[in-house]
Amino acid sequence: MDMHAGVNNVECDVCGKAFTRKAALKRHVDMHVGIKNHTCTICGKAFTRKSHLKRHVDMHAGSKNHECAICGKAFTRQGVLKLHMDMHAGIKNHTCAICGKAFTRSSHLKFHMDTHAGIKNHTCAICDKEFTEKGTFKLHMAMHAGIKNHECAICGKAFTEKGALRHHMDVHAGIKDHECDVCGKAFTWKGHLKRHMDMHAGIKNHTCAICGKAFTEKLALKRHLDMHAGIKNHTCAICGKAFTRKSYLKIHMDMHAGIKNHEGAICGKAFNANGSIRHHMAVHAGIKKS
Known part of the structure; x- marks a missing residue:
């Protein structure tokens, strides 16, 4: 009768939680002492309760x-579905005491707290990069394995992460929500805006070990190193000339097509490359290249 009345007669000596039945208390105490009598015959994982198994x-x-x-x-x-529904509803009951960021799940908050503490328990055996979250680590390993299960329905480009595909779709849609406060240039990705802001600030953290030249972007350094190595992956289909950068190939293809979009302001002479017009303007200015 007490059970129906909601009376809690038996209490846990460890945490003080109360129960209406001794059997329920016993199961609860087993959890405290780590007793797991219910084992999965497939993978061997053990559980305290039969229902959990x-x-x-x-x-x-x-x-x-x-x-x-x-x-x-x-x-x-059912419990996981409830958490999923909270996500749809925008319910975030788990808040970080350090920065105030809120999460739908307590496990997500735990991962976030590990970030503040600098705890990174997942290390890549290939490149030694460390991660706080197991999910992020798994995506990283999928990148090494070349697994790309998320494909763009418009252009066919495939991605390792679903989030990366979403950002890519924003490019197709022309969505640029991240705007530079200095020059007004807008970007699809927040990361691209950050790199752009580093350029304004003159921050160049990526330095060439060969010649010492520094770059704002890691990709720019990679292209520069390709130049040192003589790597030219971009080849002209018309004449076979190869280039280090795709942009250089485009300028070259414009030459084949007779496209000259860069016009001199003084004499009106047109050029296919921005660099060519700069040299031409230097001639007008009487600047001789040393």
Whole structure:
């Protein structure tokens, strides 16, 4: 009768949690002492409760009976579906005490707290890069393996991460939400804006070990190193001339096509490359190249 009345007669000596039944208290205490009598016959993972083992076995069987009414995604457990629904609703009950950032799940907050603490338990065996989150680590390993399961329906380009595909779709849609406060130039990706701002600030953290030249972007340094190595992956289909950069090949192709978009302001002479017009303007200015 006490159980129906909601009376809690038995209490846990460890944490003080109360229960209506001794059997429920026993199961709870087993959790504290780490007793796991219910073992999965497929993978060997053990659980304190039989119900937890059943949910785990359902996962192996691929049973996903709990479906989201909004997006159709299915889950093994009702509790996971609830967390997913909270995401749709924008409910974030787990807040970081350091920076105030809020999360839908307590596990996500834990990962975030590890970031503040500088804890990185997942290390890549290939490049030694360390990660706080297991999910981010798995995506990184997929990148090494060349796994790209997320393909653009417009151009066919494939990506390792779903988020990267979303950003790519923004490029197709012409969405540029990240604007530079200095010059007004807009970017699709926040990371590209940051690199652009570094350029304004004169920050060049990527230095060539051969000649000492510094660059704002890591990619720019890579292209520069290709030049040192004599790597020319961009070849003209008309004459076979090869270039270090794709942009150089484009300028070269404009020459074949007779395209001259750069016109001198003094004499009106047109050129296919920006560099060529700069040299030409230097002639007008009487500057002789040493």
